[in-house]
Amino acid sequence: xxxxxxxxxxxxxxxxxxxxxxxxxxxxxxxxxxxxxxxxxxxxxxxxxxxxxxxxxxxxxxxxxxxxxxxxxxxxxxxxxxxxxxxxx
Amino acid sequence: xxxxxxxxxxxxxxxxxxxxxxxxxxxxxxxxxxxxxxxxxxxxxxxxxxxxxxxxxxxxxxxxxxxxxxxxxxxxxxxxxxxxxxxxxxxxxxxxxxxxxxxxxxxxxxxxxxxxxxxxxxxxxxxxxxxxxxxxxxxxxxxxxxxxxxxxxxxxxxxxxxxxxxxxxxxxxxxxxxxxxxxxxxxxxxxxxxxxxxxxxxxxxxxxxxxxxxxxxxxxxxxxxxxxxxxxxxxxxxxxxxxxxxxxxxxxxxxxxxxxxxxxxxxxxxxxxxxxxxxxxxxxxxxxxxxxxx
Numbered sequence: 001x002x003x004x005x006x007x008x009x010x011x012x013x014x015x016x017x018x019x020x021x022x023x024x025x026x027x028x029x030x031x032x033x034x035x036x037x038x039x040x041x042x043x044x045x046x047x048x049x050x051x052x053x054x055x056x057x058x059x060x061x062x063x064x065x066x067x068x069x070x071x072x073x074x075x076x077x078x079x080x081x082x083x084x085x086x087x088x089x
Numbered sequence: 090x091x092x093x094x095x096x097x098x099x100x101x102x103x104x105x106x107x108x109x110x111x112x113x114x115x116x117x118x119x120x121x122x123x124x125x126x127x128x129x130x131x132x133x134x135x136x137x138x139x140x141x142x143x144x145x146x147x148x149x150x151x152x153x154x155x156x157x158x159x160x161x162x163x164x165x166x167x168x169x170x171x172x173x174x175x176x177x178x179x180x181x182x183x184x185x186x187x188x189x190x191x192x193x194x195x196x197x198x199x200x201x202x203x204x205x206x207x208x209x210x211x212x213x214x215x216x217x218x219x220x221x222x223x224x225x226x227x228x229x230x231x232x233x234x235x236x237x238x239x240x241x242x243x244x245x246x247x248x249x250x251x252x253x254x255x256x257x258x259x260x261x262x263x264x265x266x267x268x269x270x271x272x273x274x275x276x277x278x279x280x281x282x283x284x285x286x287x288x289x290x291x292x293x294x295x296x297x298x299x300x301x302x303x304x305x306x307x308x309x310x311x312x313x314x315x316x317x318x319x320x321x322x323x324x325x326x327x328x329x330x331x332x333x334x335x336x337x338x339x340x341x342x343x344x345x346x347x348x349x350x351x352x353x354x355x356x357x358x359x360x361x362x363x364x365x366x367x368x369x370x371x372x373x374x375x376x377x378x379x380x381x382x383x
Contacts (some may be wrong), residue, residue, distance in 0.1 A: 014101045021121035024317045029276070029324075046121070064104060065134070065278040068119060068126025073104035 010077045011059015015048055019071035022046030026063035026072050032056050035063060109133040109143075111163045118157060122308075122316020124275030124301030125155055125222055129162070131278055131299075132193070132220065135285035146189045149178040151198035154229045154303075155222040158193045172202025175210045178217045186360060186378055189218075189289065196223040196237040200256050204236070211265035213359040214293045220285060221258065221296065224303035232306030239342040243310045260335040262296040263352050269295035270335065270352035275302065276323035277348060284350060293358045300346065313343070 013035070020042055026049050027035045034056035037047040049072060051057055059076035067073075110133070119125050136146065149167040150159035151174035159166035169177040178190045192199070199207050199221050210217065226244055227233045234244040234251050237258065241250040262270045269291040271284040281299055288295035302308060302319030313319060323346065330338075331349040338347040357365065360378075367375045 014104065016104075019116055021116075023122040023315070025122075025127070025320060028317055028321065062278070064106070065130050065282070066127050067130070068123055069116065070104055070106055070110065070126065070130070073102070073106075075102050 010055075011057040011074055012054055012077055013049075013051055013057060013063060013072055013074045015050070016071045017042045017048045018044070019069050020044075020046055020048040021069050021071075022048065023068060024049075025066040025068065029062060029066055031060055031062055032058055034058075105137070106130055106133045109136065109163055110161055114161055117161055119154060120303075120305045120316075122302060122304035122319075123154070123228075124224070124299075124303075124316065124320070125158065127275045127278060128220070128222055128281065128299050128301060129158060131281040132158075132285055133162075135282045135289060138282075139286045139289045141189050141289060145187055146191065147178075147181055148191045148193055149174045149181065150192070151194040151203060152229070153195040153198045153227070154224070155193065155195035156198055156229075162193075172198055172204075173206065174198060175203055175206040175215075175217070175219070179206075179210060179215050182215060182217055183360075183378075186216075190216075191289070192217055192219045194219075194221065195228070196221060196225070196258070197227045197235045200258060200261075201236045208261065208265045211262055211267045211294045211296070214266055214268060214356050214362075216293055216358045216360060218285075218288045218291070218295045219297070220288070221298045222301050223258065223298055224301045224307060226303055226307040228303050228306055232303075232310060237340075238307075239340055239344075241342045242307070245306070245310070255340060257335070257339040258298050259296075259338050259351050262294075263335045266294065266356060267296045267352065268293035268354050268356050269297075269350075271296070271350040272298040272300070272338065272346075273348050274300040274320075274323040274327055274346060276320050277327070280329075280348070287350070287353075291353075293356060300340075311342075 035049045038050040061074035064073040147165040148159050150156040152171035159168045174192045174194045178192045182190045232245040234247045236256045238251045259270045273281040288297050302316040304316035327346045327348050329349050335351050364377050
């Protein structure tokens with residue numbers, strides 16, 4: 001896919017908000033700095049992360065590797081499958 | 090933004106680590122900012138990429154925060170008595186040499202209460218992989234001083250600071266005979282994953298030490314900030330030195346951390362040595378448990 005178009009790899013994240021404990025590992029160590037801690041609270045009272053903008057995410061899954069609570073996961077978006085893998089659907 | 094956060098979509102990909110976890114036991118007990126969950130991600134990915142048969146992989150933990158890992162992983166797992174993870178793993182391996190046995194436990198469990206078992210399993214070169222999560226303290230019992238607590242660090246039993254020398258675990262493992270010794274931190278997720286994979290595929294006593302933050306007890310008592318601050322410290326003060334002499338990799342309080350793969354060598358394992366010796370000694374009378382031995 002990268003060879004077809006000289007575009008940056010497009011990725012996104014899936015966040016299981018209620019599992020998050022707000023440690024901030026994903027936000028601090030995201031290589032393209034695409035995440036921030038949300039202003040929202042989850043039921044435990046933590047601020048879960050949120051994507052600043054989808055264009056910034058490259059789907060490297062560093063957030064997923066670092067998350068101690070298995071609450072976030074980054075993935076490469078497959079454009080051919082349309083919106084099926086799009087988290088804003 | 091709020092609507093977006095709480096949106097659930099069944100078409101979204103599932104976190105791949107979930108297939109290796111017992112999701113009915115989530116959320117886990119680890120504190121916010123604890124690094125043990127991060128190491129579980131690394132282990133899960135290493136296990137998947139190693140190509141090992143998951144039905145022939147067993148995980149053994151002792152007691153403690155890290156000891157909970159066996160209960161959270163969706164493998165054949167064994168939550169044993171305090172410090173005795175390695176003896177249980179040894180028994181498991183000897184009774185069923187086909188199994189890949191992984192010991193996943195903490196520094197207090199493996200190096201203090203189970204210290205003797207650790208050195209003897211390394212001496213015998215028992216074919217088990219030992220993953221030791223070093224958070225520098227006894228987390229679950231209230232932050233007492235551990236053999237891995239660095240000098241001058243405050244613990245609940247050393248209110249004026251620790252005056253005992255800490256264990257240099259890679260040097261201990263190497264001098265006792267481990268065939269694979271590596272140290273990484275919870276920050277180095279890719280390196281840790283690779284090291285665990287190499288350790289899993291190595292025949293003999295392979296040892297991976299992973300430093301992890303303990304924000305609730307160790308960091309808080311020592312005024313080191315939260316788990317994130319400790320992870321930033323790992324990023325800024327780690328030096329990768331593959332093949333370093335393990336005598337030089339001792340940890341100091343908030344000092345430089347030497348990480349890397351220190352030892353990768355070949356020695357006959359316990360099972361191989363037993364098979365070879367007894368075959369020589371007894372000849373045709375000797376019936377090995379399996380073709381490959383333990």
